[in-house]
Amino acid sequence: MSKARILIVEDEEAIANMIAMNLKVSDYDTRIYNDGKEAAEGIYSDHAFDLAVLDVMLPGLDGFALLDIVKKYNIPVIFLTAKDDIASKVLGLKGGAEDYIVKPFEMLELMVRIEKVLERFQKNNHIISVAGLEIDKEKHTVSRNGKAIELKPMEFELLCVLAQNKNVAISREKLLSMVWGTDFYGETRTVDVHIGQLRKKLDLHDNIKTVSKLGYRLEE
Amino acid sequence: MKLRSKILCIAIAVILAALLVGDVIIGAFWYNTMRREALLTSTQEMYYTVSSINEHKDSREWLNLYYKRAKDDYSICYKVSPEIDEIYNHTSLDFEKLMSFDYEDASKNDYAVHTVANGRLSYAYMKDGNRSYLVSRFEFVSTGGIICFKLTDISYIKSDMIKRISFMLIVSISITFLSSLIINLIIKKVFKPLDKLNAQAKQMADGVYDKRIIVDTKDEIGQLAENFNLMADAVETRTESLKKSEQDKTLMMGNLTHELRTPMTAISGYSELLLTAKLSEEDREEALMYINSECKRLEKLSTKMVKLLSVDNEADISLSKVSAKDLFDITGKAMASKLNEADIELEACQNGESFMVDFDLMTEVLINLTDNAIKASPKGSKIILRAADNRIEVEDFGKGIPAEEREKILEPFYMVDKSRSRKSGGAGLGLALVTTILKKHSCVLDIESEVGKGTRMILQFV
Missing domain, CATH: 3.40.50.2300 (Response regulator)
Structure with a gap:
């Protein structure tokens, strides 16, 4: 890329x-x-x-x-x-x-x-590679080593946000508004649950870091 | 009620009252005069009539003749001794009635012009319905008991008076009317500048300060207008200066916010980056360095601001005699490291001059000006501090100030070369501080500068 x-x-x-x-x-x-x-x-x-x-x-x-x-x-x-x-x-x-x-x-x-x-301007590659994953934003697919992994739509959106802001910690509130939208009156617990799902499904326990008091950060 | 109507009313009342009083006085005078004349005529006639009687023996016959000849309707003559005998009477009055009047002796007052030897002349007034009469009475002392009366109709005096007074009243009223017209005109003319003044004051209340009244009279109203104009001048300049200082303050606040915003953005941005992002050691250090330098910038800015405000608020400064040598020495010492760094020579020219200044503040001025000079000067050049009669100069041979920038550089936060000044740690407050201090010294800052050749900052003491 x-x-x-x-x-x-x-x-x-x-x-x-x-x-x-x-x-x-x-x-x-x-x-x-x-x-x-x-x-x-x-x-x-x-x-x-x-x-x-x-x-x-x-x-x-x-x-x-x-x-x-x-x-x-x-x-x-x-x-x-x-x-x-x-x-x-x-x-x-x-x-x-x-x-x-x-x-x-x-x-x-x-x-x-x-x-x-x-x-x-389509200058950004629609395929993001991070932590051994290939994320295709157009096809809405995630794969590791060519093997596709099934994700729910919200989980996919969350992954995209984290991947695009790689190495940057994003607070739960910000994630909530960026993924679910400002109209969504959910709790930050929702974010925690989805992060848990991502860690489990994609085996990202080490890569998605919990930064105390701040939120989550996806690292390489 | 308007002042002009008040004045008009008062004037009309006064004129009318004066005329009426005059009418009454003149009327009373006329009345008295006419009555006196009537009395005089009557008593004189009486006198002439009776004064010859003495010379005739048969005075009774003479009287009879006389009165018959006179055919005077109002003449009466009585012989009272030994019994009352009417000799002649043209009137309806009888003797009793005639004698009942309250007679006054004519000789006692001025009316009796002629002294009467053989008798007593007296008079009385009588009213009969609408008419009034004067009754003159003559008593013969020598010619045994003859009393003559003469009635004079003086009703004409009253009717005459009424005519005259009504005429005078008409005249008075027309005079009042005419004079009120004239007074009104005069008042209008007199009040015209007052009207202008009034309109002007109203405009001024609405915030229009630049209009003046043109008054060509030299009277009190003219003076008032002139003073009003002076007041308007004062108000205008005062409001202008207030507006100016208000604008300056707003501008300064705006600039200050802008100056604060940049370092704040940087500090918060870098600190957030440090908190949230996984950075390399090198980047971490760089971020910390920026935070540090931006904090220093803020610190510097606040120090300068505090200094500027404290100098501005200080009511009085303590002036003392300070020699140019001391000023230049301390400036040189303070700037020594910067001068060394920039490889610039500082030359002090003075011949033992001294100035009445606040030592600390004037040192601040010279340090600021020298600092600016260093920033503008190329390496290896020199800066001259020069003292003369009543001026101190700071001259450099640097890049100079373009003419269009010369006014602006005195504004707080203005910088000719932004990026360069920032790099050299300027906040753009130096010259603002200098001008504020100089204002306190009633000293004027002149700038002579030529682009590419250098700048001469002249502190001209007044």
């Missing part, structure tokens, strides 16, 4: 590295620019990106100008900016950005949105 490569242009070095670190944990490749002009010049020679996360207020060249350059190479763009006025949002989205996220943001939200955009 080829890793998706993501361009990050953000003038705050700390924030840029934080995004990169998160993406790295989820098996993405990243490239960081802290300056708009440098980014524009860099893209000219190196434009093999699957997605770009752009800030708007940048030194050198602003995000909207950068958007036009990035669009030329058919790279989908997500804006990540402190500018929360409607005019900027409209300008960004009409200009061709796929998404517009206002700072301060939740890292998990950014990750999910990145995934969704990549899915839309």
